[in-house]
Amino acid sequence: MTAADQPPATAARQSVGRPVVTSHAAIEQSAFRLFAAHGFEGTTLEMIAAEVGVGRRTISRYFTSKNDIPWGQFDRTLTGFRQILDAMPPDLPVATAVRRGVLAFNQFPPDADPPHRQRMRLILETPALLAHSILRYEQWRAVIAEYVARRLGHSPGDLLPRTVGQVSLALALTAYESWLADDSADLNELLAATYDELTSFLELREHST
Amino acid sequence: MTAADQPPATAARQSVGRPVVTSHAAIEQSAFRLFAAHGFEGTTLEMIAAEVGVGRRTISRYFTSKNDIPWGQFDRTLTGFRQILDAMPPDLPVATAVRRGVLAFNQFPPDADPPHRQRMRLILETPALLAHSILRYEQWRAVIAEYVARRLGHSPGDLLPRTVGQVSLALALTAYESWLADDSADLNELLAATYDELTSFLELREHST
DNA sequence: GAGGATAATGGCACTCGTGGTCAAAAAGAT
DNA sequence: ATCTTTTTGACCACGAGTGCCATTATCCTC
Numbered sequence: 244m245t246a247a248d249q250p251p252a253t254a255a256r257q258s259v260g261r262p263v264v265t266s267h268a269a270i271e272q273s274a275f276r277l278f279a280a281h282g283f284e285g286t287t288l289e290m291i292a293a294e295v296g297v298g299r300r301t302i303s304r305y306f307t308s309k310n311d312i313p314w315g316q317f318d319r320t321l322t323g324f325r326q327i328l329d330a331m332p333p334d335l336p337v338a339t340a341v342r343r344g345v346l347a348f349n350q351f352p353p354d355a356d357p358p359h360r361q362r363m364r365l366i367l368e369t370p371a372l373l374a375h376s377i378l379r380y381e382q383w384r385a386v387i388a389e390y391v392a393r394r395l396g397h398s399p400g401d402l403l404p405r406t407v408g409q410v411s412l413a414l415a416l417t418a419y420e421s422w423l424a425d426d427s428a429d430l431n432e433l434l435a436a437t438y439d440e441l442t443s444f445l446e447l448r449e450h451s452t
Numbered sequence: 453m454t455a456a457d458q459p460p461a462t463a464a465r466q467s468v469g470r471p472v473v474t475s476h477a478a479i480e481q482s483a484f485r486l487f488a489a490h491g492f493e494g495t496t497l498e499m500i501a502a503e504v505g506v507g508r509r510t511i512s513r514y515f516t517s518k519n520d521i522p523w524g525q526f527d528r529t530l531t532g533f534r535q536i537l538d539a540m541p542p543d544l545p546v547a548t549a550v551r552r553g554v555l556a557f558n559q560f561p562p563d564a565d566p567p568h569r570q571r572m573r574l575i576l577e578t579p580a581l582l583a584h585s586i587l588r589y590e591q592w593r594a595v596i597a598e599y600v601a602r603r604l605g606h607s608p609g610d611l612l613p614r615t616v617g618q619v620s621l622a623l624a625l626t627a628y629e630s631w632l633a634d635d636s637a638d639l640n641e642l643l644a645a646t647y648d649e650l651t652s653f654l655e656l657r658e659h660s661t
Numbered sequence: 662g663a664g665g666a667t668a669a670t671g672g673c674a675c676t677c678g679t680g681g682t683c684a685a686a687a688a689g690a691t
Numbered sequence: 692a693t694c695t696t697t698t699t700g701a702c703c704a705c706g707a708g709t710g711c712c713a714t715t716a717t718c719c720t721c
Contacts (some may be wrong), residue, residue, distance in 0.1 A: 260668025261716040287706060298671035303708070338656045374583040402642075403649045406626045410650055413622035417615045433611075440612045441619055442654060447547045469697025470687040496677065507700040509680095518678065663721090670715070679705085686699070691692100 265297050267315070270305055274312045275361070283313075283369045310375035313365050321382055324348045328390040337394045338407075341387060345411055346434050364423050367416075384408035414438055474506050476524070479514055483521045484570070492522075492578045519584035522574050530591055533557045537599040546603045547616075550596060554620055555643050573632050576625075593617035623647055 273294040277286040288309060292299040306312050327347045331340040351359055366372045388404035391397070397404055418433040482503040486495040497518060501508040515521050536556045540549040560568055575581045597613035600606070606613055627642040 259666075259718050261670070261714095263669065288708090289706085292671095300671050300673095300709090301669080304669080307708090309707070336656050338654055370587060374587055377586050378579060378583055402626070402630055402645060403653060405629065406623065406646050406649045407653055409622040409626045410619055413618040414615065417611070417618045420614065421611055436611060437615050440615045444612060444616055445547055445651060445654060447545050468689050468695075470699065472698065497679095498677085501700095509700055509702095510698085512679070513699085516679095664719105665721095666719075667717080668715100669717095670713105672713090673711085675709085675711105677706105677708090681703080681705105682701105684699105684701090686697100688695100688697085690695070 265295055265301065265305070267305055270295055270302060271312060271315050275365075278313075278365060279361075283365060283372065308375075310372055313362055313372060314379055315362070317379060318382075320348075321386055324383070324386050325390075328386065333394075337391055340394070341391065341407060341411060342435075342438055344387075344390070345415060346431055349415070349430055349434060351430075360423070363419055367419060367423060380412055384412050387411050410441075414441060474504055474510065474514070476514055479504050479511060480521060480524050484574075487522075487574060488570075492574060492581065517584075519581055522571055522581060523588055524571070526588060527591075529557075530595055533592070533595050534599075537595065542603075546600055549603070550600065550616060550620060551647055553596075553599070554624060555640055558624070558639055558643060560639075569632070572628055576628060576632060589621055593621050596620050619650075623650060 274291050277290055277294055288299050288302050292302050328344040331344060366376055388399045388408040391407045392399040392401065392404040414437045418437040421433050422428050422430045483500050486499055486503055497508050497511050501511050537553040540553060575585055597608045597617040600613040600616045601608040623646045627646040630642050631637050631639045
């Protein structure tokens with residue numbers, strides 16, 4: 244009931260007890276190979292287990308669900324996102340800081356682009372994964388809400404921080420959609436464009452109710 | 453391959469052949485009773501079938517998935533949403549029309565409020581249903597995107613219409629969250645407040661990159 | 662170096678949702 | 692009364708998820 248219940252947690256303390264036979268990364272790689280070949284639905288946990296060379300039960304220990312496999316190290320990237328926002332100059336308007344933060348978060352080295360594209364394509368084009376994604380993005384939104392709340396002296400549960408988190412996600416998802424639809428598109432440009440579209444759209448209105 | 457494959461489609465042509473033994477509404481009601489008593493996960497299709505008095509297989513014919521049961525007649529409400537938007541005065545700024553449209557769509561007669569609240573609480577507080585919801589909301593976003601596209605002479609697939617659809621959904625979901633958190637809250641006021649929060653937030657920024 | 666403690670593994674079994682198939686049932690139509 | 696039409700429900704199989712537990716492989720202690 245103490246540490247034995249924890250999942251193997253790749254790269255964690257591992258001195259005593261039977262050594263691990265695989266890793267999150269190894270499973271992820273095998274899984275992606277199979278996903279590419281047979282599609283997400285067409286790939287069973289059994290097939291993944293066979294590809295990795297472990298039991299099906301072991302796969303379920305490393306990933307709490309099949310839907311979680313494509314997400315890889317997402318939790319760790321959230322820490323990076325938090326740092327990005329925290330590093331924003333405090334004199335920058337909050338809205339600008341959030342915008343730049345989201346752009347910076349999605350700035351990848353050019354060589355990491357194809358895998359990232361493949362991963363996002365899988366997630367956004369597989370209904371089961373698309374549905375599952377909002378559960379994962381909840382934490383992403385929370386990062387933004389917490390930052391906005393801190394900057395403005397609100398609580399993260401207040402309407403404004405939550406709104407900004409949710410809207411930021413909406414904009415990012417829209418940009419990603421366009422990005423996946425056009426192989427030559429630049430993600431960062433699309434993110435910026437989406438933000439601009441929203442701003443200009445809202446300026447189309449008078450202050451009526 | 454013609455009409456026999458179609459689901460029973462409550463209230464459709466039904467003159468020849470074995471008569472239906474239940475309806476979407478009847479199943480929905482029984483299901484909600486059980487959901488309230490045992491929770492969504494704690495209710496199996498078998499239990500619902502027993503409560504309705506039909507076979508488990510029949511439930512699966514009326515609803516393509518367990519996740520779809522709480523949505524009831526959502527498809528039909530989309531038609532209403534389309535009509536609401538189409539009825540907006542053409543001289544109204546698009547952003548204002550969308551805002552008013554979303555508010556009108558969520559304007560329910562006071563007596564329909566408790567069931568609506570119960571339904572939305574179930575959907576938004578059950579992880580599996582929350583995840584499934586974005587698949588359903590895709591059509592809702594499309595209604596907005598199509599309206600915006602028509603008003604501005606764009607294609608519904610363009611960046612701006614999609615952005616507005618996605619952001620509108622984000623605002624609505626945020627408002628619903630707050631609504632469910634406070635029993636005495638008014639949904640329409642919260643929707644308006646969420647829109648205002650976004651507007652004021654964006655005005656907090658200078659036009660920098 | 663033998664034995665014990667420790668922790669991951671993997672097999673087994675079970676539940677549940679989903680979906681295919683098909684015979685039976687229940688109505689109208691001839 | 693028989694035929695046609697359509698729904699029903701039973702049976703089946705598959706896959707994901709999960710609790711349980713013996714097995715295995717390592718480190719630690721004596």
